[in-house]
Every structure is written in C-alpha cells, then in structure tokens.
Amino acid sequence: MKRPNIVILGAGYGGMITTVRLQKMLGANEANVTLVNKHNYHYQTTWLHENAAGTLHHDKTRMKISDVVDTNKINFVQDTVLSINSDEKKVKLENGDLEYDYLVVGLGFEAATFGISGLKENAFTISNINSARMIREHIEYNFAKYNNEKEERQDRLNIVVGGAGFTGIEFVGELANRVPELCEEYDIPREKVRIMNVEASPSVLPGFDEELVEYAMNLLEGKGVEFKTGTMIKEVHEDKILVEKDEQQEEIPTNTVVWAAGVRGNSIVEEAGFETARGRVKVSDTLLAPGHDDVFIVGDCALIMNEENDRPYPPTAQIAMQEAENVAHNLKVLVRGGSDLEPFEPHLKGTVASLGEGQAIGVVGDKKLFGWTASVMKKVIDNRYLFMLGGVGLLLKKGKFNIFTK
Amino acid sequence: MKRPNIVILGAGYGGMITTVRLQKMLGANEANVTLVNKHNYHYQTTWLHENAAGTLHHDKTRMKISDVVDTNKINFVQDTVLSINSDEKKVKLENGDLEYDYLVVGLGFEAATFGISGLKENAFTISNINSARMIREHIEYNFAKYNNEKEERQDRLNIVVGGAGFTGIEFVGELANRVPELCEEYDIPREKVRIMNVEASPSVLPGFDEELVEYAMNLLEGKGVEFKTGTMIKEVHEDKILVEKDEQQEEIPTNTVVWAAGVRGNSIVEEAGFETARGRVKVSDTLLAPGHDDVFIVGDCALIMNEENDRPYPPTAQIAMQEAENVAHNLKVLVRGGSDLEPFEPHLKGTVASLGEGQAIGVVGDKKLFGWTASVMKKVIDNRYLFMLGGVGLLLKKGKFNIFTK
Structure with missing residues (x-):
C-alpha cells in the first residue's frame, strides 16, 4: 500500500504545529510528511516587532527547524514555494516539484498596501527576520548619519508607524524604549526624535476595551509617542509622507515609515485559483479550501x-x-x-498587547489586565507556545523568563 | 598686571597634552588658559579604526574633557573654530570670538583626496567619532539589506579600503575579525564578502621593515584580506570604483570605500595665511608658525x-x-x-601596527616585534598615553588590559 504524501507549506505557527503534531500522532509507515520552508528556521512572528525595534535580538525569535522537528521522521525541504497546482496535486518550488495527496498551506501574510502611493516602494514592513533586522539597522543608520551632515535633517529622526492595531502599538512601545538608547549611542538629544503613530480609525486598537486603550495611550504618550488618529496616509516618499485629517493635509519629513496597518494572505493562494475574500481563502468548517477535499489552509491565509x-x-x-x-x-x-472530520472551533482565550518593557494591556477571559501583570501574562503566553512546540527543551532555550524586565 | 590669554584650539593629542601640562605647570594667576573644542569629549584618533570596524565601542575611545581637564583652572569652550586672524590675535568661533596672547593650534587633519574623481562625495574617512561609527553602521546596513533584495548585490558585500599605510592596514585587520560576526548576524556566507586593500605603492606599509610587512600580509591574507598593490583608485562612484594597475583598468562594485590613503593639515591653518607645505605649517624649531612669535602649531597641522x-x-x-x-x-x-625657548627634538620610540585581535607588528628601538608580543606592546603604548593624560584614574577607566584578546 502506498503511503500518502502530506506536504506542509510554510513553517510559521500553523505549519510548525501541524508538523510536530503529525510527527507525534502518525506512525512512521502511515504517511510521508514533508515540510517546505524558505529558510532553515522557524520564527515567532509575534516577536518580530521587538527585533525591528532593536530591543530583542532576532536569534531569540528564531529557531532551527531541525531543532524542533525530527528530520528522521519528517522530510524538511528548504526551498521557496512558487505556485500550487491543485488539479495536478503538485507544488512548484524554486528547485523542483513536489506531489501531494494532502496539502497544508500555511504560507503566511503579505502587507496589504491599499493602493497608497509610494507605500510599497518606500515603507518597511515587519514581515520576517530579514525585514525586521533591516528596520533596526535602517533606524540606526539614520541616527548614525545625523551628526555627520552639515544640515540637520529631521527626516532621519522622525519615525512613522502606520497603523495602531496590535503590531503598530506593540512596535511603538518597543521603539519608545529603544530610542533613548539610540540617542545616547549617537549623541542625539531625545527631544529631537519623534515617534509617530498614524491610524485611519478614530481610535487606536480598534475594537479593544476602551479603558485599556486609554491606559495604553497614556502610557505611550508619556514615553513620547505621538498619536495621529483619524489620519490617513496619502503618499509615502523616500524622505517624507503626506497625511490627511479632516481634509487638512500635512507633510511629515521622515526616512522611516513602518507599515503595520494591514495584512492579507500570501498571494500564492490567490494565484492558485482558490476562492479568496480579502486576500484569504474562505475555508470550510474543516479548514478545507472550497471545492477541495485535500487542501487545508491554516493561519493568515485562512x-x-x-x-x-x-x-x-x-x-x-x-x-x-x-x-x-x-x-x-x-x-x-x-x-x-x-x-469523519472534526469541524474547527476557535477558542479565544484572550489577547495581550505589550507596550514595551514591563508594560502591557490585555483581556483574558472576562478579565482586564494592565501594566506589569499583563506583561507577565504576555510572557506566559509566549512561553506556553514554546512549550507546545518543542517541550521543555525549547522553552528553556528561547523562553522569556525575566518577568521584571524583558 | 594683565594675565596673558593662552588659547588652545583642538582637543586632540596635541591640544590635550598641552592643556594638562599647562594646568600642572602654571599657577592660577599666571595665565588664562582656554581650550576650544567642537565636542565636549576628547578621543583617541589611533583607536578610531576599531570603532569604524565595529570591534571596539566608541565610548571606550572617547572621554569627557571635563573628566581629564580641571575646568576650575582651564576655561573649556565647546565651539567650532571658523578662522584665525593672527594680525588681530583673534579666533573666530561659531558662537563668538576669542582674543589670545599665545595661540596653540592643534586642529588635526583632513583627508587628502588628491583630486580623485568622486572620492570626496562617495568615500568614507576614519576622521572622528561621528564618521567612525557611521562607517560601522554603513557596513551593517548594507549587510542587513543584502538578504532583503531579490537580486544579490555584490556591491553591498565588497569593502574597499584605500591606502595600506598604518590606518589602512590596522583597519583591514579589524574588519577581518568583524566580518565573520556580521556574516553570522545577517545570514551571509563569509566567502561572499570581500575585503580589499588598494595601495598605489608597490608594497603595503611603505617604508616599514620588509620582514614585518611580509608577516602582516600573510596574516591578513590568511584572514581573507585581498591586497591590490601598485593599484591606483581612479574614480569612486556610489556603487563601484574604478582602479588601474599597469594600465589595466578594473571596475569593482562596492558601496563602501574607506579612504585611508592620505591626510593633510586642517584647512583653517592654510586659510589663516600661515605658510604651508603639503597642507601643513612648516614650523620653526620651537614649533612657531613662520613669522610669528605667538602661534604654536602641534600635531597634524605641523x-x-x-x-x-x-x-x-x-x-x-x-x-x-x-x-x-x-x-x-x-x-x-x-x-x-x-x-630662552627650548627647541623641539622628536624622539622616535618605535611604532606598532595592530593587525586585529591579538596580532600586531612593530619596531621598538632596534627590535622587531611580531604577533602576540607586538599586540601586547601596542596596548602598553595605548595605556601609557592614558596614564600621561589622566593618570591612574583614566588608565583604569579606559585602558586596554585584556592582553589575551582585545
């Protein structure tokens, strides 16, 4: 009897957990399980904003796939997915093809740029290890240049974050901690640096509990973050942006725009012909792509x-x-x-957003959490994931244990 | 009786030692001593190449002037010198004028670019704290960008150092240590990075003992440095340089050209009307500017x-x-x-060039030094200066004690 080929695309949260669960649940002769990923490492997308701000090293955020997955049981293929052909049950990689009987697509997100002029070309996104550490270096480079120029260029010291959702808020929280260090490193007065958060909605963290939002805003404003809510980014240039609020336009000089205002599914799923909405596949109750009984979609593509x-x-x-x-x-x-497939039922356990060192807000069950308590809860959540993924070993290696600071 | 005004321009090696010696030798009522410097810190120019390579933090290299100079006895003015008017015995600063009875000019060096096309615009120089840490960040930024681009851009990974004199050689030595760290940080294979030293003379460290030069070249080549001797830099562009050897031209893609091939005196001394040769003031045997009995020149301007x-x-x-x-x-x-002024007589005690961690070459007296011994001697020299300048306190604070590594 032929063993079925299970191919898992992407080693993000969805792909990794699928892989390690299958590794545990299936006997060696039951299926060939193949995991495909561009890099030889998995990373925690939810920590990338810290890498981008420079408050946490990216090596804390990533881990070798072979340290978590047993490569005697799972085939790991390091390659880039180019396309999916569900008629022929094939995946085209940069360096070859793979045939599948069952496919799990966990290819993650892309930035949604909503057609804003110049955004794609000139803004950064916190998408992966490479882009996160580039943001860190980009900010440092601009600070380093500042005192080497005759003319004082404010665009080097203005940092604009587009979007006050989770990533945007968590990122400005980290930036507010990082900027004083950068000022000391490059002999720049702190008051010259501006951290701006631009959000089109009338308030930050739309949909979040109002009391918590107020706590977050007060805290971040106290650390020097400026919020521009109800404000649209109209144009992004190399050294400035144009924003609009109440039909008033304003030009802000800046070299550093980090776009955290919208994500959509990987465009490969759209190109593969799966029916999508808002750039994501509208999956069945068992997470199957519409019209398919062998293609599961997990994570940001679903x-x-x-x-x-x-x-x-x-x-x-x-x-x-x-x-x-x-x-x-x-x-x-x-x-x-x-x-007899089991339908998927999400269990929302709560959400915690960090606001920089030792500070967070969150809702867990019916309970609102603030400040230090919330920041400890955030670390508990992060650590729980590491435990789920790789047991005690991984937790000890990559966990966040210092509940008093980072 | 009027106390004479002694004004010292520049807090480099010359200006600082003049200041601390006067502070010790003169009574409080004998003279007004004023030290003028652009920054509130002094730095060790001879360590800047380490800051530029990123192997030593620039805060190790600099020290607050007020930590070394007693500002109750010495007036310290943080300002930028614009010009010297020796007829009126005045110095024009950015924020005011100073009158002097005696002037000591220690304004340091400028890069000599020999009219090479594009050099001034596109090359870096290891001139001061700001420019050194910018080189460090520039290199990091290019490494960070490398994996964020579809096309592999070799210009991001090629580092060209112009000049194989002391600074050039010491800098490539540090780079050879730093590059493997950068490769690990940014997931770049070491073999893709090129460190090139371009020197117009037929050999590196012209004038230095041949056996030592051979030792240095072998060592540095073993660490991956490529030497291009007898080679002229003809043009420097933003992303490439043009070099010529034996009438053969070669184009090298590079974003990072560090020019360490020539210095001249600060152009303020030329503009002040002092007689100069090769951009320096040809001083008298008592270090006076020609035709002046009240203007002393020290350091790179002399x-x-x-x-x-x-x-x-x-x-x-x-x-x-x-x-x-x-x-x-x-x-x-x-x-x-x-x-009855004492004529100046230089005492050449020896020279040691570091070649990166734990390695150096040098001549002290008649003795040739290699490897570890030379690297220890280098630290002894560095530490001796700190002791001369600020006694045991400064030595303990800024000294290089780890003779086994840095």
Whole structure:
C-alpha cells in the first residue's frame, strides 16, 4: 500500500504545529510528511516587532527547524514555494516539484498596501527576520548619519508607524524604549526624535476595551509617542509622507515609515485559483479550501467568519495554532481511511498587547489586565507556545523568563 | 598686571597634552588658559579604526574633557573654530570670538583626496567619532539589506579600503575579525564578502621593515584580506570604483570605500595665511608658525622635517604629544617673561601596527616585534598615553588590559 504524501507549506505557527503534531500522532509507515520552508528556521512572528525595534535580538525569535522537528521522521525541504497546482496535486518550488495527496498551506501574510502611493516602494514592513533586522539597522543608520551632515535633517529622526492595531502599538512601545538608547549611542538629544503613530480609525486598537486603550495611550504618550488618529496616509516618499485629517493635509519629513496597518494572505493562494475574500481563502468548517477535499489552509491565509459578529476572526498566532491542531487531527483520520472530520472551533482565550518593557494591556477571559501583570501574562503566553512546540527543551532555550524586565 | 590669554584650539593629542601640562605647570594667576573644542569629549584618533570596524565601542575611545581637564583652572569652550586672524590675535568661533596672547593650534587633519574623481562625495574617512561609527553602521546596513533584495548585490558585500599605510592596514585587520560576526548576524556566507586593500605603492606599509610587512600580509591574507598593490583608485562612484594597475583598468562594485590613503593639515591653518607645505605649517624649531612669535602649531597641522632622510616626520600621536610637552614648557617660559625657548627634538620610540585581535607588528628601538608580543606592546603604548593624560584614574577607566584578546 502506498503511503500518502502530506506536504506542509510554510513553517510559521500553523505549519510548525501541524508538523510536530503529525510527527507525534502518525506512525512512521502511515504517511510521508514533508515540510517546505524558505529558510532553515522557524520564527515567532509575534516577536518580530521587538527585533525591528532593536530591543530583542532576532536569534531569540528564531529557531532551527531541525531543532524542533525530527528530520528522521519528517522530510524538511528548504526551498521557496512558487505556485500550487491543485488539479495536478503538485507544488512548484524554486528547485523542483513536489506531489501531494494532502496539502497544508500555511504560507503566511503579505502587507496589504491599499493602493497608497509610494507605500510599497518606500515603507518597511515587519514581515520576517530579514525585514525586521533591516528596520533596526535602517533606524540606526539614520541616527548614525545625523551628526555627520552639515544640515540637520529631521527626516532621519522622525519615525512613522502606520497603523495602531496590535503590531503598530506593540512596535511603538518597543521603539519608545529603544530610542533613548539610540540617542545616547549617537549623541542625539531625545527631544529631537519623534515617534509617530498614524491610524485611519478614530481610535487606536480598534475594537479593544476602551479603558485599556486609554491606559495604553497614556502610557505611550508619556514615553513620547505621538498619536495621529483619524489620519490617513496619502503618499509615502523616500524622505517624507503626506497625511490627511479632516481634509487638512500635512507633510511629515521622515526616512522611516513602518507599515503595520494591514495584512492579507500570501498571494500564492490567490494565484492558485482558490476562492479568496480579502486576500484569504474562505475555508470550510474543516479548514478545507472550497471545492477541495485535500487542501487545508491554516493561519493568515485562512478566512474564518465569527458568526457572533459576522466579522472574520483576526489572523492571530493563537488561532493559527488551534487550526493546526485541528488539521493534524483530521489528517490522521484521513490517512487512516476515515472520513469523519472534526469541524474547527476557535477558542479565544484572550489577547495581550505589550507596550514595551514591563508594560502591557490585555483581556483574558472576562478579565482586564494592565501594566506589569499583563506583561507577565504576555510572557506566559509566549512561553506556553514554546512549550507546545518543542517541550521543555525549547522553552528553556528561547523562553522569556525575566518577568521584571524583558 | 594683565594675565596673558593662552588659547588652545583642538582637543586632540596635541591640544590635550598641552592643556594638562599647562594646568600642572602654571599657577592660577599666571595665565588664562582656554581650550576650544567642537565636542565636549576628547578621543583617541589611533583607536578610531576599531570603532569604524565595529570591534571596539566608541565610548571606550572617547572621554569627557571635563573628566581629564580641571575646568576650575582651564576655561573649556565647546565651539567650532571658523578662522584665525593672527594680525588681530583673534579666533573666530561659531558662537563668538576669542582674543589670545599665545595661540596653540592643534586642529588635526583632513583627508587628502588628491583630486580623485568622486572620492570626496562617495568615500568614507576614519576622521572622528561621528564618521567612525557611521562607517560601522554603513557596513551593517548594507549587510542587513543584502538578504532583503531579490537580486544579490555584490556591491553591498565588497569593502574597499584605500591606502595600506598604518590606518589602512590596522583597519583591514579589524574588519577581518568583524566580518565573520556580521556574516553570522545577517545570514551571509563569509566567502561572499570581500575585503580589499588598494595601495598605489608597490608594497603595503611603505617604508616599514620588509620582514614585518611580509608577516602582516600573510596574516591578513590568511584572514581573507585581498591586497591590490601598485593599484591606483581612479574614480569612486556610489556603487563601484574604478582602479588601474599597469594600465589595466578594473571596475569593482562596492558601496563602501574607506579612504585611508592620505591626510593633510586642517584647512583653517592654510586659510589663516600661515605658510604651508603639503597642507601643513612648516614650523620653526620651537614649533612657531613662520613669522610669528605667538602661534604654536602641534600635531597634524605641523610639518617637521627629519634632517636624516630629508623627509617630514609622519604625523603620529607620539610626535604630537612630544610637541605638546615642548610647547607647554616654552609657554611657561614666555608667560614668566623669559625668552630662552627650548627647541623641539622628536624622539622616535618605535611604532606598532595592530593587525586585529591579538596580532600586531612593530619596531621598538632596534627590535622587531611580531604577533602576540607586538599586540601586547601596542596596548602598553595605548595605556601609557592614558596614564600621561589622566593618570591612574583614566588608565583604569579606559585602558586596554585584556592582553589575551582585545
């Protein structure tokens, strides 16, 4: 009997958890499991903003796939996915093709730029290890240049973050901690540096508890972050942006625009012909792509509606991991000849947003969390993931244990 | 009786040693001593190449002037010198004028670019704290960008150092240590990075002992440095340079050209009307500017001929300090109404060039030094200066004690 080929694309939260669960649940002769990823490492997307700000080294955020996955049981292929052909059940990689019987697509997000002029060309995004450490270096480089020029160029010291969702808020929180260090390193007065958060909605963290939002804004403003809510970014140039509020336009000189205002699914899923909405595949209740019984979609590429409010669930790490658990279970059923798939049901356990060192806000169950307590909870969540992924060994290696600072 | 104004321009090796010696030798009522410097810190020019390579933090290299100079006895003015008017005995600063009875000019060097096309615009120089840390950041930034681009751009990974004199050789030595760290930080294979040293003379360290030069070249080549001797830099562009050897031209893609092939005196001394040769003031045997009895020149702005070989003494820290001792002594004589000035006599004690961590070459007296021994000697020399300048306190604070590594 031929063993089915299970191919998992992408080693993000979804792909990794699917892989390690299958590794545990399936016997060696039940299936060939192949994990494909561009790099030989997995990273925690939810920590990248710290790498980008320069408050946490990216090596803390990433881990070798071979340190977590048993490569005797799982085939790991380091390659870039170019396209998916679901008719022929093939995946085209940069260096070859792969055939699958079951496919799990966990290819992650892309920035959604909403057609804003110059955004794609001139703004940074916190997308992966490479882009995060480049943001860190870009900011440092501009600070380093500042005192080497005759003319004082304010665009070097203005940092604009587009979007006051989770990533945007967490990023400015880290920046507010990092900037004083950079000022000392490059002999720049702190008051010359501006950290600006531009958000089109009337408030930051739209949808979040109001009391927590106020706490976050007060705290961040106290650390020197300026909020420009109800403000649209109209144009992004190399050394300035144009924003608009109440039909008033303002030009802000800046070399550093970090776009954290919108994500969509990887465009490979769209190009593969899967039916998408808002750049994501509107999956079935068992996370299958519409019209397919062999293609599962997990993580940022999957769109799942929350029937309670008729809005999609936000594409979080938490949900990606729950999806992966579900997909792994259903793959086990299918491999063993069953057909009774378990529908996916998200369990929202809570959300915590960090606001820089020792500070956070969050909701866990019905409970609102502030300040230090919330920051400890954030670390507990981060550590729990490491434990889920790689057990005690990985937790000890990469965990965040210093609850008093970082 | 009016106390004479002694004004010292520049807090480099010459200016600092002149200042601390006068502070010690003169009574509080004998003279007003004013030190003028652009920054509130002094730095060791001879360590800047380490800051530029990123192997030593620039805060190790600099020290607050107020930590070394007693500002109750010495007026310290943080300002930029614009011009010297020796007829009116005035110095024009950015924020005011200063009158002097005696002037000590220690304004340091400028890069000599020999009219090479594009050099001034596109090459870096290891001139001061600001420019050194910018080189460090520039290199890091290019490495950070490398993996963020579709096309592999070799110009980001090629580093060209112009000149194989002391600074050029010491700098490539540090780079050879730093590059492997950068490769690890940014996931770049070491073999893709090229460190090139381009020297117009047929050999590196012209004038230095041949056996030592061979030792240095072998060592540095072993660490991956490529030497291009007998090679002229013809043009420097933003992303490439044009070099020529034996009438053959070669284009090298590079974003990073560090020019360490020539220095001249600060152009303020030329503009002040002092008679200069090779951009330096050809001082009298008591270090006075020609035709002046109240303007002393120390350090890189002073040209002193070595009568033994009819060539100028190289403008080293060692000689600058000896000059400063001499000038301080003669100022004491003048302030006290004497006229019997002591002529300056350089004492060349030896030279040691570092080749990166734990490695150096040098000549001290008649003795040739290699490897570890030379590197220890280099640290002894560095530490001796700190002791001369600020006693045991400064030595303990800024000294290089780890003789086994840095």
